[in-house]
Amino acid sequence: MSADPNGIDVWEAFLDPQTDYSLPDFAAVTAETLLTAVHTATDFARAEVAAIVADDAESTFFSTTVRFESASVPMTRIASVAAAIESNHLRPELTDAISEIWELLSAAQTEILLNVDLFHRIEQVSVADLNPEDKRQQELTIDLFVRAGARLGEEEREQMATIAAELTTLENSFSRALQLDTRELAVHLSEADSLAGMNDDQIAAAANRAAERGVDGYLLPLNNFTQQGVLESLNTAQTRRHVLNNSMARGSRGGDGDTRTQVADTTALRALKAHLLGYPSYSSFAIDNQTAGNPDAAADIVSSLINPANAQLDEELAQVKTRYGLETVAAEDVKYYLAKFRADEFGIDPDEVAKYFEFDTVLTEGVFRAATGLYGITFAPYDGVTAWHEDVRVYEVTDVTERPLGLVLIDPYSRDTKRGGAWMDQLVPSSRLTGLLPVVTLSLNLAKPGPGRPTLLNPTELTTLFHEFGHVLHGLFANSTYPSTAGTAVPRDYVEFPSQLNEMWRFHPQVLPHFAKHVDTGEPMPAELVDALIASEKFGQGFDTIEYLAAAMLDLSWHSLEAGEHITEVLSFESEVLAAAGFSPLVPPRYRSTYFGHIFASGYAAGYYSYLYSEVIAAWVSEWFEAQGGLNREAGEAFREAILAPGYSVDPMAAIERFFGTRPDVAPLLRRRGLAEPVTEADDQDEEATTETEPGAASARWGHPNHEAVAADLTAAGIDPRIEIFDGSTPTAAAAAEALGIEVGAIANSLIFSSGGSPVLIMASGAHRVDTAHVAELIGVDSLDRASKELVREATGQVIGGVAPCGHPGPIPTYVDVSLKDYPVLWAGAGTPNSMVPLTYEQLLTVTGGKEITVVAEES
DSSP, X not given: OOOOTTOOHHIIIXXXXXXXXXXXXXXXXXXXXXXXXXXXXXXXXXXXXXXXXXXXXXXXXXXXXXXXXXXXXXXXXXXXXXXXXXXXXXXXXXXHHHHHHHXXXXXXXXXXXXXHHHHHXXXXXXXXXXXXXXHHHHHHHHHHXXXXXXXXOHHHXXXXXXXXXXXXXXXXXXXXXXXXXXXXXXXXXXXXXXXXXXXXXXXXXXXXXXXXXXXXXXXXXXXXSSSOGGGGTXXXXXXXXXXXXXXXXXXXXXXXXXXXXXXXXXXXXXXXHHHHTTOSSHHHHHHHTXXXXXXXXXXXXXXXXXXXXXXXXXXXXXXXXXXXXXXXXXXXXXXXXXXXXXXXXXXXOHHHXXXXXXXHHHIIIIIHHHHHHHHOOEEEEOOSOOOSSTTXXXXXXXXXXXXXXXXXXXXXXXXXTSOSSOEEEEEEOXXXXXOOOOEEEEEEEEOXXXXXOOOBOOHHHHHHHHHHHHHHHHHHTOOOSSGGGSTTXXXXXXXXXXXXHHGGGTTOTTTHHHHOBXXXXXXXXXXXXXXXXXXXXXXXXXHHHHHHHHHHHHHHHHTTOOXXXXXXXXXXXXXXXXXXXXXXXXXXXXXXXXXXXXXXXXXXXXXXXXXXXXXXXXXXXXXXXHHTTSSOHHHHHHHIIIIITTTTSSXXXXXXXXXXXXXXXXXXXXXXXXXXXXXXXXXXXXXXXXXXXXXXXXXXXXXXXXXXXXXXXXHHTTOOXXXXXXXXXXXXXXXXXXXXXXXXXXXXXXXXXXXXXXXXXXXXXXXXXXXXXXXXXXXXXXXXXXXXXXXXXXXXXXXXXXXXXXXXXXXXXXXXXXXXXXXXSEEEEOSSTTEEEEEOHHHHXXXXXXXXXXXXXOOO
């Protein structure tokens, strides 16, 4: 068996001298110690891989898969240390070493994942006697190798290795260039009059930042986003224009800070990588193992909100123009006037509101108190720890059982050596394999006040603190055997759900009164101010939603390129995408391509939609918590155990559906954002169904045109249509089986494939995944490919997740999985994602006219 990954000598000298929590000693960090540690970690991993490959004994889960997992632990740990240093306090003398670390780790990981001998050993592991978590770990490990290219030929594997190295270099280069240009484009103002509208603390912070740089006057540093917080305060239009122009110019001015080459080369290489792995685009590859499942589903949820958000934005701007007598509003003025309207309409003075949100009080009496009330955990300062900067606070977390749960390191303030934004990281992930308790970090970019001055939060910063602490809780509650599936190691379009959910407590009546107390008088926030603040939250949501959707659409568009496409006119491509999707230049995307660090340097490539996808779940679950009485300890502990603790050791959406009994829908999200719920075709039909019709007419019975069409075809085939409508959607076989309380194999999936652009319908058991090569050979076509959503709609008149075996505009060649014969009653889609119809196997053959086939090749 392998050596203990926690017992390597370099850990004793460098990573493990502090406390019982395996906390790295940041005082020992130098370029030399970092590089020594990374070489030790990669040497250990390579030696373990060689030992696994050389083992003549039969491959078992513990001797092969678990040993591989253990071999990866030291690399993961040094990567976490490097990430903490790079993002929080990247001193100039460490810059080159950090870049070298990422290249060394990437090279080692690529080499290991493309090792076909290791992959074959792992593939030989039997899953017959494994428990569910171990079986899932085996499946995820195989998938990790496959997605890296382990099943490709030798030449393609060499290409994959080259691409991986080049992408690592490009991502590092993008980060360095963006950091440089963001620093250089900080807005330098010499006259105090230019800062009119900012409060005394903001002006003092700007003066301090200028002094730190050794320049006179005032300095307004740029945060990650296009829109800068000061745009809401600055009274001078010229200064607002200066700030927004500087923000939007990042990465596109030429010189060392220009990122356009990195954007062009990165997207081209990612498209080539996807092509080598058999995907039409990088978005198809990236989203294939996410909760959304495919780019169409991701694009659908983004597109579905554009019209409601645009309508909301139009209404907001109309109100602004009317109140302030404006004919037009310039891009640099939108945030200013939205904030001004919010203050005037709701009687809110931003500076006065901030006096009720003092950082330390919010943290201890708001964020910590909410976690204690819901989950029973407690927090206490933890002294004697050296972190990466003197501003870092450390807290020990104790579980409801009074056992230590982990550490939280909080770094609140902005500095030149820190990247912008806010984030949480797992510095030490918890797992039963390593026996380590979690150490998690929370980083903000608050302006550091002058000596003796309090740190006051605006409502956006308040939300950010609660948001990031949701990630912290996800990491602290990790209860997985394997570190690779622990805590926040879940799909990108799911990981934001716990953080967005935690935002619900910031204005909650069971939490807010404990922390919203005036910093000078200690008086609680008046009830009328609380009500006004909550009411004002929804004003401006049109703008906020549009700028987010624009960035998400940019991300999906960049990563929808096909192999061979190399877009060098980066800003032109960006403009074309946004114009085609209907976005106004008045609202620039939250990130332009040239400073979109999320997708070009931080692992969110083809995944920025995930904030919206996760928010659908978060909004829905927040309403569930309200129905349980808010801070309900019993509900919180059950939620923690079933949803937060397992991490990726279980399928996240399957866990959601098991716990809540259904799949979340989008309506709570629309309510949360204050957007009008769109009127659907089904709503129109429901309205029409109330009008007078002939006795026995389908519309009077079913109320939806798709159900009517399905019922008509069933009736014509001599089958009594018994369509069942569910409260929530059941777009997957697993969801449908759960809702019906039946085996998943009894779900007759209606799957549309494309054969040379023509539709083919395969009725497959929910227990099977269609072997397209096998089926193509059986039915005599060259190939079967996943049909686009457009082809599905054109062929069936229905949508993916709700396709029925009948009720289509015209005939579709249909083939029926013979294994469905094993079930006396089958359930198939009935034309919408929330409907099903029961059929016998014979009835299914009759109504479809389908031919019987096997959808999975028999093993020889």
